[in-house]
Amino acid sequence: MNVTAHIVVPDAGEAAPWYASAFDAREVARIPLPGGPPLTVELRIGDSPLHVGSEFPELGILAPGTIGGTATVLQIETEDADALWARALAAGAESRHELADAFWGERHGQLGDPFGHRWNIAQRLREVPDEEIARAAAEIFG
Secondary structure, eight states, rough: OOOOOEESSSHHHHHHHHHHHHHEEEEEEEEEETTTTSEEEEEEEEEEEEEEEOGGGTTTBBBBHTOOSOOEEEEEESOOOHHHHHHHHHHOOOOEEEEEOOSSSEEEEEOTTSSSEEEEEEEOOOOOHHHHHHHHHHHOOO
């Protein structure tokens, strides 16, 4: 069993090149439709599939901008968070939470893409015991 993300954007054909530029995504497949945006574009970011679907409001298929945002965050785990962060910002991503070393042992930050989706960029720095993470979280959020 697997889970594959399927996100909706206004036009999957316009979004696919942005994801390639920002996250080194590569296109695997595309389902074109006559006279409009593609139904979906299948991408791969590293080994992970990402299906990017075009918005079709008349069918209830809506992008974050249409519904006023998203509660979902996708995470990219990388060997070089700083390089990927810089690449995404150069492509037009917006910093939501600055990239920094986090108490749970990752270099971590959150970006917003031009299509309303949120992306965590994470790089494992060290293993942190659960008790230490819980203590730090309680100090910050408690």
